[in-house]
Amino acid sequence: MSKPEFVYITYIGTTPEKLWEALTSSEFTRRYWFNTDVRSDWKVGSAIALVMDGKTTDVGEILEADRPRRLSYTFKHVSDEELKQEPASKVVFALEPHGKVVKLTLTHEGFVEGGKMLDGISKGWPAILASLKSLLESGTAVAIPLAALGIEGIE
Amino acid sequence: MSKPEFVYVIYIASTPEKVFEALTDAEASKLYWHGNSVDSNWKVGSAFALRLARQEKQDITGEVLEYDPPRRLAYSFCAHDGSDGGRPSRATFELERQRDQVKLTMIHDQFEPGSDVLEKVSKGWPLILSSLKSYVECGKVLYAPWYEERPLATKNAAGAAR
Numbered sequence: 001m002s003k004p005e006f007v008y009i010t011y012i013g014t015t016p017e018k019l020w021e022a023l024t025s026s027e028f029t030r031r032y033w034f035n036t037d038v039r040s041d042w043k044v045g046s047a048i049a050l051v052m053d054g055k056t057t058d059v060g061e062i063l064e065a066d067r068p069r070r071l072s073y074t075f076k077h078v079s080d081e082e083l084k085q086e087p088a089s090k091v092v093f094a095l096e097p098h099g100k101v102v103k104l105t106l107t108h109e110g111f112v113e114g115g116k117m118l119d120g121i122s123k124g125w126p127a128i129l130a131s132l133k134s135l136l137e138s139g140t141a142v143a144i145p146l147a148a149l150g151i152e153g154i155e
Numbered sequence: 156m157s158k159p160e161f162v163y164v165i166y167i168a169s170t171p172e173k174v175f176e177a178l179t180d181a182e183a184s185k186l187y188w189h190g191n192s193v194d195s196n197w198k199v200g201s202a203f204a205l206r207l208a209r210q211e212k213q214d215i216t217g218e219v220l221e222y223d224p225p226r227r228l229a230y231s232f233c234a235h236d237g238s239d240g241g242r243p244s245r246a247t248f249e250l251e252r253q254r255d256q257v258k259l260t261m262i263h264d265q266f267e268p269g270s271d272v273l274e275k276v277s278k279g280w281p282l283i284l285s286s287l288k289s290y291v292e293c294g295k296v297l298y299a300p301w302y303e304e305r306p307l308a309t310k311n312a313a314g315a316a317r
Binding site: 008009010011012013126127130131133134137138140148 | 163164165166167168253254258281282285286288289292293
């Protein structure tokens with residue numbers, strides 16, 4: 001049986017460089033990622049921290065940073081009491097240019113059976129990536145209220 | 156074991172009415188669906204067709220299963236290309252207003268386990284729905300990478316994406 005994982009593909013009218021910048025710059029992420037900073041020097045082996053409204057929600061280590069093609073890091077939730085019991089998972093962003101459009105494939109894997117993390121990120125990523133797409137294409141992020149996603153343990 | 160299905164969620168800064176209109180309007184669909192257009196009178200039980208811009212391909216046909224504007228739309232979907240063995244699957248669109256945006260949930264299901272339908276629709280819908288979002292939000296559409304190799308004769312299809 002296949003392991004539980006989350007895969008989401010979206011197409012964005014931008015360049016791989018701009019998309020890479022949007023994924024790795026807190027100036028950008030704050031605007032489309034629930035006011036989250038992504039703190040890292042983006043070198044393989046370096047630490048990364050996701051900091052939402054000043055509170056660290058997730059930490060990890062950079063596994064791949066092949067600008068502007070592939071970015072991956074481990075992803076360990078550290079905020080919610082229940083979610084933080086789950087092991088670190090892994091996020092991969094693959095950026096593939098097609099003319100004036102970039103195909104972005106996000107893969108998030110390494111979840112435990114019956115855990116709540118998979119459900120949470122399955123609700124979170126479509127909202128984050130929809131907002132990212134809007135920001136890059138129209139200059140306006142889609143402000144999706146986090147509470148609207150109905151993720152257990154996250155408000 | 157659960158039946159195979161494809162589920163895709165996308166958020167669009169618009170109203171359910173406008174997104175529903177884009178899903179059911181032939182001219183709008185032609186723009187974001189790379190020259191392909193939806194064709195139906197949208198009465199439950201009536202015929203549905205996706206008219207394909209590439210003439211050598213047979214249109215996708217089906218039947219309107221649900222039409223509840225601006226909340227729900229469903230039609231059956233038979234591709235006639237051998238991927239579904241001539242048996243229709245089902246495409247359902249659910250629209251939910253969330254403040255000043257729409258949560259669009261697209262579900263493609265009711266195909267046979269082991270058929271090629273899941274792989275095909277898993278590739279197709281993310282691009283179509285990404286393009287729909289761009290069209291509704293900024294009047295832009297995205298082009299289909301696989302149309303590059305064999306450009307369309309009609310100007311309206313791939314050309315509209317440039």
